[in-house]
Amino acid sequence: MIEIKNLTKTYKTPDGSVEALKDVCITIPDGDIFGIIGMSGAGKSTLVRCINMLERPTEGTILVDGTDMGLLDKKQLRAARRKITMIFQNFNLLMQRNVLKNVCFPLELSGLPKAEAKEKALELLKIVGLEDKANVFPAQLSGGQQQRVAIARALATEPEVLLCDEATSALDPNTTRSILELIRSINEKLGITVIIITHQMSVVETVCRHVAILDNGTVVEQGDVGEVFSKPKTPAARRLVFPEGDTDPVIARDSDETFIRVVFNGGHATSTPLIAQLAIEKGIAANISYASTRNIGDGVYGSMLLGITGGRENIQQAIEYLQKTPGVVAEEVIVRV
Amino acid sequence: MFNNLLSGEAWSEALRILRLEFPAAVWETFYVTLLASLFAFLIGLPLGVLLVAGDKDGVLPLPAWLMRTLGVIINLLRSIPFLILMVLVFPITRAIVGTVVGTPATVVPLVIAAFPFVARLSESSIREIDPNIIEAAQSMGASPLQIIFKVMIPESIPSLISNATIAVTTILGYSAMSGVIGGGGLGKIAMNYGYYRYKYLVMIFAVILLILLVQLFQTFGTKLAIRSDKRLKNRSE
Numbered sequence: 213m214i215e216i217k218n219l220t221k222t223y224k225t226p227d228g229s230v231e232a233l234k235d236v237c238i239t240i241p242d243g244d245i246f247g248i249i250g251m252s253g254a255g256k257s258t259l260v261r262c263i264n265m266l267e268r269p270t271e272g273t274i275l276v277d278g279t280d281m282g283l284l285d286k287k288q289l290r291a292a293r294r295k296i297t298m299i300f301q302n303f304n305l306l307m308q309r310n311v312l313k314n315v316c317f318p319l320e321l322s323g324l325p326k327a328e329a330k331e332k333a334l335e336l337l338k339i340v341g342l343e344d345k346a347n348v349f350p351a352q353l354s355g356g357q358q359q360r361v362a363i364a365r366a367l368a369t370e371p372e373v374l375l376c377d378e379a380t381s382a383l384d385p386n387t388t389r390s391i392l393e394l395i396r397s398i399n400e401k402l403g404i405t406v407i408i409i410t411h412q413m414s415v416v417e418t419v420c421r422h423v424a425i426l427d428n429g430t431v432v433e434q435g436d437v438g439e440v441f442s443k444p445k446t447p448a449a450r451r452l453v454f455p456e457g458d459t460d461p462v463i464a465r466d467s468d469e470t471f472i473r474v475v476f477n478g479g480h481a482t483s484t485p486l487i488a489q490l491a492i493e494k495g496i497a498a499n500i501s502y503a504s505t506r507n508i509g510d511g512v513y514g515s516m517l518l519g520i521t522g523g524r525e526n527i528q529q530a531i532e533y534l535q536k537t538p539g540v541v542a543e544e545v546i547v548r549v
Numbered sequence: 550m551f552n553n554l555l556s557g558e559a560w561s562e563a564l565r566i567l568r569l570e571f572p573a574a575v576w577e578t579f580y581v582t583l584l585a586s587l588f589a590f591l592i593g594l595p596l597g598v599l600l601v602a603g604d605k606d607g608v609l610p611l612p613a614w615l616m617r618t619l620g621v622i623i624n625l626l627r628s629i630p631f632l633i634l635m636v637l638v639f640p641i642t643r644a645i646v647g648t649v650v651g652t653p654a655t656v657v658p659l660v661i662a663a664f665p666f667v668a669r670l671s672e673s674s675i676r677e678i679d680p681n682i683i684e685a686a687q688s689m690g691a692s693p694l695q696i697i698f699k700v701m702i703p704e705s706i707p708s709l710i711s712n713a714t715i716a717v718t719t720i721l722g723y724s725a726m727s728g729v730i731g732g733g734g735l736g737k738i739a740m741n742y743g744y745y746r747y748k749y750l751v752m753i754f755a756v757i758l759l760i761l762l763v764q765l766f767q768t769f770g771t772k773l774a775i776r777s778d779k780r781l782k783n784r785s786e
Contacts, residue, residue, distance in 0.1 A: 264688055290690035297689065304685035307780045308704050318689040320699070349779040369689070 214240040214263065214373065214405065219272035221258050232258040234429045236272070240422070242372075245399050245406045247420035247437065249413070249452060255429040256409045260375050263407070264296045265289055276373065294322055297366035301378035303358040305350040305365070311337065312346040315364045322369060329368075336364040340394060356387035363394060367402070374398070376408045380415055388412075392419045413452055417441065417478065417513050425449045441513075442477040442541040454515055469499060469519030470527050474534055475541045476505055476512040486537060487518070496520060496530050512539070563750035570738060575758055577652050578734035582721045582762075585659035589716065592664040594709075596623070597671025602697055608683060609693040623665040631662050631723050635730050655724060655732030663720050670712035674705045707778035714770025718763045725759055735759050 219236040222229045232255045240246045250256050261267040263274055265281050274281040276296065284292055297318070305314050312333050319329035337343045340360040350358055359379060366374055376395065380388040396419050399406050408420060416423050416437060423441070424434035427448030433440050444453045453475075491497050498518040505514030520530055527544060534542035600619065603611035629637065635658040639649045642657040678701060686700045702709075728736030735755045743752025775781065 266684060266688060286692075290692060293688060293690035298685070300681060300685060302679075302681055304679070304681045306682065306700065306704060308706060308778075310779070317686075317699070321686075321689055321691050321695055351780045365689075375688075 213242050213275075213277060214238075214407070215273075215275040216240075216259075216263070217273045217275065219259070219262055219274065220270050221255070221262060221267060222270045231429055233262070233269075236426075236429075236431050238424050238431060238434060240405060240407060242405055243399070243403050244422055245396065245408065245420050247408045247410060247416035247423040248426055249410055249416050249423060250426035250448075251411060251451070253428075254426045256411075256426055257377060259426065260298075260377050260407065260409045263373075263375060264293050264298065294318065294369040295371050296373040296375065297369060297371040298375040298377060299359065299362045299366050299379045301381045303350070303355070303362045303382075305358055305361055307350055310347050310349050311342065311353070311361050314350065314361055315368055318365060318368045332368060333364070336367055337361075339367070339398075340364045354387075355383050356391060359383065359387075359391050360394065363391075363398070367398065367404075371404060373405045373407065376406065376410075378409055378411070381410065381412065385414075388415070389418070395419060413441075414513075425452060438477050438539075442475050469501075469521050471501065471545050472498075472518045472520060472527065472531060472534070472542050473545045474516040474518060476514050476516075477539055477541065478513050484537070486534070486540070487516075490530060490533055494529055494533055496522070496526050496533075498530065517545070559748070559750050563748065563754060566738075566742065566748075566751050567754055571735075571754070571758065574733065574735050574738050574755070575762070578721065578724055578736070578759070578762065581652060581655055581659065581724045581727075581732070581734060582717060582766075585656050585663060585724065586713070586717045586720050588656070588660040589663035589667045589720065590713065592660070593667025593716075594671045596664070596668035597675060598697055598701065600668065600672040601675045601701070602693065608687070608696045608701075623668055626661065626665040627669070629662075631658070631726055632729065634658055634662050635727060650731035652733035655727035655730070659720055659723055659727065662723055663716060666719065667713075667716050670716055671709060674708035674712050675701050677708055678704050707774045707780075710770060710774040710777060714767055714774070717766050717770065721759070721762055721766065735762075 216236055216238040219233055220231065221233040222231050236255075236259060238246075238248075248256050248259060258267055262269050263276070263281070265274075265284075269282060276292070279292070281289070281292065306317060309317065312330065315333035315336055316326075316329040319332060320326075324332075334343065334346065337346055340363050342357060342360050342364070345353065345357065345361075350361065353361065374395070379395075380391050383391060392415060395406055395408075398404055406419075408415060410416060420437050422435065423437045424431050425440065425446070425448060426432070427446070432446040432448045433444065440449065441453050444450045487498055487500065498520055500516060501519045502517035503514070505512050505516065518530070520527055531542045531544065534540050596619070599611070600616075601607055602609040603616050603619075605613070626634075635655075638658050638661050641661070642649045642654050645657050646654045648654050682704065683696055683700060686696050691699070724732065724734060725736030725739065728734065728738070728740040731737075735758055739752045739755035742748040743755070
């Protein structure tokens, strides 16, 4: 279990001090896939670097399985870091070493004999599906392959925690998905706790069980992914969940419609024609002003903005009807025209 | 002053000197350059590493006063003209080699002149490394020494080789200058025949050979740097 308690990090700059993190408290259970999401500059990277003490917290404590990371001496910290490994946005492989030797690198650091390290590295390359690339150099690999090498390298020292710092931000959507699948299978098979730092909603939706939303150095919301994303309470969370925001809905100027925001958080199956059924069963014709949904796994994620005419009763009925569907949340919203 | 340059007599004499004295001179220049480069690197490379690693945010932070002193010494040595430095370090040369004239004696001032230069070149090579890679190594529990020997130096090898080539050609130039104080090699021949005895053709031969040596070192160094760089794509191993 990782407990982040009252973490504050202040940077001193020539123009005064900047608070990158303010009183952050997060508890991450063992075996979880925990997402930390926020816009750039929200303090995500600083937060994750505080966990393995690449950044020293100004205040607060980080407890990993009860051990206060801040109190470890240099040698203990190096040992602890072998159990809390990290992958990065730009992979950070050693460019002058081939794939096999990159994976051997952390084992070499820990003093494992070369032959054993090699054997283990080959095993790990098999797990990430790159056993045939052992002797090529990172520059000859695609981004996704490089990240797989980085994952194999991160697994070499048999960590208990894997920190992913924007690990898919430099990858295309398909590669992102395959890397996330790999991370999920590692989490399931090896029981490694995974902490994912990202600015991409889709990443959290796809793999995370819990999420904390970080905004301007503070945790504004945290909890179960479905709960947080289906009912974002704070403005920061709303900005993330509805990145398109209230920008482009098609609304007539003289409209007398009232608007309902429908949020799909993955429970609803793609196959049911929800809006059509609303019309058939309740006789309520909804005008789709805006929709942005996508299918992830076997559920629908995203949101819709429905315009409904006919007074309060209709609205109430529509909301009730939509709410009954699993994985769908509906609420009335005020839309500025 | 150049009117007798191409007379038959001048030619035959120059060719005779070329045959008799040049093989030894080329060899002397060659080995003095390489020997001085070797020592310059033995001192300069660790200093270059220290200049990077010892930074406030480096992997092995050293006291600020030490880093400043180091910087000042390096800049100081680099600002003394080589001709003057050669004379200045006579006592050191005498202490090490036993004499201040002759070819082996020129190695000492060459090393003293070149190591600060090599230190700066190595520093710039090592600074080219992506700091994220060093952070990654730290996240894996690498100690400062492991980072230096397993990340910083190996990752900057291609750049170090390029810069070493620059250093070697510069040292070659310096070694020719040492002809003034009794060092051997092509510089001595150019001085003795060209400057003191007005045998310009001999001097021109010496210059051509120096150019050829620089070309040789540069071509070899560039090839080696490219060959060693694994970042270049589509190379089969």
